[in-house]
Amino acid sequence: MVKSHALAAAKQTFALAPGLTLARVVVVRNDLRRPCILSFAVTRAAVESIRWDVAGADEIVASVASEVLVERDGVFGDLGPVDALMNEVYAELAAGARRALADMAAGEPEAAAEYPAGFAVVDVETSGLSPEYDRIVEVAVVGTDRNGNVVDEWTTLVNPDGPVGRTDLHRISVADVADAPRFSDIVGELTRRVAGRVIVGHNVQFDLRFLHAEFARARLRMPQVVSLCTYQESHGYLPGLRRRRLPDCCHAAGVVLTDAHAALEDARAAAGLLRVYLGSGHDLVDTHRRLPQHAARIGWPRVTGTGAAVKVRPPAVPPPIPAPAGALAALLEDLPISDLLSEEAPLSAAGYVELLAEALEDGVLTAEEAAALAEHARFAGLTRSDVDAAHRGFVLALARTAVADGRVSVDERRELNNAADMLGLPEGLVKRLLSEADSEWVAQLSRACRPLPGGWAHGEPLRVGQKVAFTGGDPVRRERLEIAAQAAGLRVMNNVSRLTTVLVTPEAQPDSRKGEAARQHGTRIVRPGVFEQLVANVQAAAPEMSVAPNAEPEVAVAAVTGRRVPGVPASPAIIRAWARENGYVVGPRGRLPQDIQAAFVAAQGAI
Template identity: 35%
Template sequence: MGSPGFATIDFETTGLFPGKHDRAIEVAVVHSDPDGTITGRWDTLLNPGRDLGRQDIHRISAAEILRAPTFSDIAPELIELLDGRVLVAHNASFDTRFLLAELARADIWTSQDLVTLCTMQLARVYLPGSGRALVDCCAAFDIQLEGAHRASVDAGATAQLLASYIAHSEDRSGWTDHLDRAAAYSYGRVPSRGVAWYPREDALSGNDHHFLERITDNLPEFSGPDAHNDYLALLDRALLDRVLSLHEAEGLVKLAESLGISRPACEKLNLEYFWMLGAAAWSDGILTDAETGDLVAVATLLRIPPTQIDKVLTPPDVAPASPKQPGASLGGFALNPGDLVTLTGEMSLPRERWYDILVANDLVPKDAVTKKVKLVAAADPDSISGKAKKARDYGIPVVSEQGLANLLGI
């Protein structure tokens, strides 16, 4: 019958259990001819609508997936890439379970009887005595695997591994049998949503623009002191953890546009905020290494000119002046005994350990986000978990794990 060949697939996921709550966050597909020659590559990040799980493994940040399509958005193009081809993966059981679970969530029916090949299982035949991990199998054939746990990298390496297996086969009948059965299998057709795929490279380049560049440059200036104070207050809250998340940056842009604050005015306010921080740091007449590092970190986030940084770091000739804006909030946020704090995402410290730390600081861990919660700490400050989303709706600050530690002085 003949077949167009193989489709090697790899998913990066939030965890190991698609039947529960874990989701796919990246998928890559590599096409190969029946002889193993690679003929095409595709990959995209996926927005799962929840926190990203073990980010230390897949190294995908929440900021990168905010503009990514959902699985349902790209499912029509994905199944078209798989249709009529042998589905190949390293540990195919894992990837096919996620594929079927995501298709089911997208209300796309497909038979469970997929035509698959597992390069991990085939290692028993072609690499007896070798390790089963992808890195071990690739090393046996001198296949480069740099940047593992990235879907495009793992799928590409697996496709090369498949080609090596095929090249070392004396009898091709087994491969032909799979190709023939795959040619008779169809995932069906689903109308395209016209949503473009979103590779990691696009996400990385798309997040390069500083928030000031997104504020209108020539906006007619009609804002006054009250609007400026609102901007400074939001800026202060956004910089609680010295991380300017994409959500916080977008919030500053929207506020500036709604209040009629132009980009030049925002630059002046950012500089004023930086000088206020400097004045507070110098208030005791000493600038410690920690305070210097903090000022430099803020200056980097706000793109403060080097000449201004040098001026703030230079000991003042007179006592620092108080902030010019009487209503500006500078370091006004503090956690007080009895405040409710919610955690979200898989942090570096176990959740139970963080609960103990919060209780030891007279704070109350709260599993759910209500309007009474004072702060939400997230493994990733751009988290799109349900808790983080609700916190932003309520105007509750969302800070990083390190930001929480800094607020507690630990």
């Protein structure tokens, strides 16, 4: 290990001094009670020729270093003093190294306490999404050891010298922060708690961007730190989640989160995730356990504490009651963000889409939120095409969620169009995406259908995508049948029209508005017992059924036949289905190869 650190020091020296061709490394014990234990010289050319990934430290020193001085003590081969082996020049080098170490120790009597090894789980609540314009209003740090066990906690409200932003979200008012310390008052204590540690957070880049901005306002330079994001790493440790917000990951990992959007509670929850990750036995654990040794080498600014008293937010009693969710918020709640990105999208795009979902949850995208999103995209290294693809995938995922229950409400359609407009997507895209999502939904459910049982005696079976309605009867049984109908791929409607396939009612001639409409349109009327048999044996969609609600005729033809109609682009879902039927290998997501698209167009032209 000593030789490994010495070689790393030589490598860093050459990196920092381009004109240097030779370096001598002298190692002394850090407790000052033992003399020099290692000395060698190494050239830049020798260091650049090292295969760091395959060679061990002993092998490297033996092969590339010169003037090596080393002694081994005892049966375990510990490095012993080599001063007696040195000539006058080397001895002076060792003495100088010991004096420098003594000076450092004298100037930093609390160095070990000030730079603890391990992780610092950080969470900030802010007045908005843009570090350039918005400020931190609360910060928390939960310190852990290398195994993720909590060793200390600290939190305070912060006076932003301005607006506090969305009080409805973080529940921090202007009055709460009026007598709270400013960031410049607590930056010394904050630095003491994070320096030397790996910075951890859920979507940690968001927190780091705000910390960098606040350090700059305090006329300090925050270093580029070693960090670990519990959101990004959840793809490895918690695979298969539809959403990866902090509450989603905590629920999947069995971690308690009692008060979301309170900095200390969020930091505690992320620390719980870290502990679960590090104790999981996953292949990633060894890599993440080594991060603290890299973090300990990061230099932080020396900041004298002001002694300002922290202010802790009062506990939320009674617990906050969330506002009723609108149609868009309801769609976002179960949005499978991990599935909406193409296979070519960078991993950092997932964090951008999570931030996008949070900004759009209230159905409004302000200029400040748009600017913050653009800034986050730049920070994450996303290109214009990456962002455009993320926006389209985001609205497509919303459309898939909207059609998952077999119907798209007026509110859902309005919110989808509103979201597409806010994101600058083409007019009419929502209608096409709904058609595409509905076709995928019908096709997926149709593939799961089983043949009718022998001796079928209930007439024409129901098919995926058909519309059914209910009237009268026991409310509990009716609700159970409605849920079963939706699960089987039927569209449960609130009225009866010429497109309704069956009306379910316990009455032979129902005396209701739906019953009257059914008689007028010739809609089939069935009893609940018969419907139970029908819904248990729903068949694959007939061609005329595989269309989105309210789809235009030519779009419907393309959706059900896979045949390209002039002027109407075929959806990727249709091309994928055609490709699989014709022996092409295609994935469920991502860009379709040009040769498959060309083959599809040629095949349609030959029909």
